[in-house]
Amino acid sequence: MKRIFVVRHAKSSWETGKSDFERPLNPRGLRDAPRMAEYLKLKGAKPDLLITSAAVRARMTAAYFAEALEIPEELQWETKDLYHAAMLEILDLVCSVPDEYDTIMLFGHNPGFTYFVNEFWGKNWIDNLPTCGVVEIEGDVKSWTMFTGETAKVVGHYFPKLLPPAIPPNH
Numbered sequence: 047m048k049r050i051f052v053v054r055h056a057k058s059s060w061e062t063g064k065s066d067f068e069r070p071l072n073p074r075g076l077r078d079a080p081r082m083a084e085y086l087k088l089k090g091a092k093p094d095l096l097i098t099s100a101a102v103r104a105r106m107t108a109a110y111f112a113e114a115l116e117i118p119e120e121l122q123w124e125t126k127d128l129y130h131a132a133m134l135e136i137l138d139l140v141c142s143v144p145d146e147y148d149t150i151m152l153f154g155h156n157p158g159f160t161y162f163v164n165e166f167w168g169k170n171w172i173d174n175l176p177t178c179g180v181v182e183i184e185g186d187v188k189s190w191t192m193f194t195g196e197t198a199k200v201v202g203h204y205f206p207k208l209l210p211p212a213i214p215p216n217h
Contacts, residue, residue: 047148047184047185047186047187048148048149048184048185048187048188048189048190048193048198049148049149049150049182049183049184049185050140050149050150050151050152050182050183050184050193050198051086051091051093051149051150051151051152051180051181051182052152052154052159052162052163052175052180052181052182052183053082053107053108053111053151053152053153053154053178053179053180054153054154054155054156054159054175054176054177054178054179055071055075055099055101055103055104055106055107055153055154055155055177055178056071056074056075056076056078056079056082056103056106056107056110056177056178057071057072057074057075057078057177057178058070058071058072058075058103058177059071059072059075064102066101067100067101067102067129068101068102069101069102069103070102070103070106071103071106071107074177075103075106075107075177075178078177078178078206079106079107079110079111079178080110080114081206081209082110082111082178082180082204082206082209083110083111083113083114083115084114085204085209086111086114086115086180086204087114087115089204091115091149091151092115092149093115093117093149093150093151094121094146094147094148094149094150095117095121095123095143095147095149095150095151096108096111096112096115096117096121096122096123096150096151096153097123097124097125097128097139097143097150097151097152097153098122098123098124098125098128098152098153098154099124099125099126099128099129099131099153099154099155100124100125100126100128100129101129101155104128104129104153104154104155105124105153107153107178108122108151108153111151111153115151117151125139127139128152128153128154128155129154129155130155130158131154131155131158132158132161133158133161133162133165135158136152136154136158136159136162137162137165137193137194139152140152140190140193141190141191141193142190143190144190145188145189145190156174156175159175160172160173160174160175163175163181163183163200165194165195166181166183166195166198166199166200167181167199167200168199168200170200172203176205176206176207177206178205178206179203179204179205179206180203180204180205181200181202181203181204182200182201182202182203182204183198183199183200183201184198184199184201185197185198185199186198
């Protein structure tokens with residue numbers, strides 16, 4: 047069994063004068079990222095590996111999840127390949143993950159992440175994966191190279207606006 051948690055970065059700031067790649071999280075992103083991380087912890091999420099886009103907003107989001115889910119630093123990978131990656135590029139990255147890891151968590155960007163999760167959603171696809179939204183996809187396969195829209199499906203989705211108000215940030 048292989049599982050992916052696809053996490054779009056939390057809300058970022060446009061008012062920094064920085065390049066798109068260097069944009070940090072804004073106040074809403076700084077609120078949502080720790081809340082979503084804590085929510086997944088409460089749900090029992092246990093990723094073996096975290097892979098994040100190298101963009102600042104994705105790395106900042108991933109850091110909250112890594113801390114809440116107690117993911118060791120050596121199991122936190124960073125790649126420019128997820129920065130505005132297209133759906134097939136994301137799938138190629140997933141297929142390259144060593145099979146010793148059964149559960150991975152990806153952090154990146156739209157529109158690629160929305161297109162990627164919709165490959166696994168079936169008839170109930172979404173128009174937009176919201177900022178800090180998480181989609182959980184599961185496939186009954188032994189190798190990541192077999193993880194496709196035909197062998198895996200969405201088993202859960204968790205969006206900041208859908209969280210119960212009682213989930214406090216851990217920070």
